[in-house]
Amino acid sequence: RDKATSNICTAQALLANMTAMYACYHGPDGLRKIAGRVHSLARFLAAGLERLGHAVQHAVYFDTLAVQHANQTAEDLARIAEAYRINLRVL
Incomplete structure (x- = not known):
């Protein structure tokens, strides 16, 4: 158990560093x-999604869109996006 806790702490410290x-x-x-570029790509x-008839659910966002x-x-949209090398997370 002590070792598992130690590994978790080490991993968290590595990410922080x-x-x-x-x-x-x-x-x-x-x-x-970098933040400006990320937000520009999200916009x-x-x-593009709105032009295709999909509704973006929130008017305020940074890098993550919720789409109706x-x-x-x-899953269909994720498959289509993957064919164009676009990474989507399906919720």
Whole structure:
């Protein structure tokens, strides 16, 4: 048991250190640039989905969209997206 707890703590510390180094490496301006690109891609996807007749459920979002799909199941949409190398998470 002690070892399992130790491994969990080590894993969490590793993630924290990696996150800190990522932030230090990119700096404040780099992080803003990355965040801007991510949000821009989410907006681009939302606009395309709406043109195809799918409703984006929330007006405010950053990188994650909840989509009300017209006549297709979530699994169908994920399969279609995968063919175009788009990563979707089905909930």
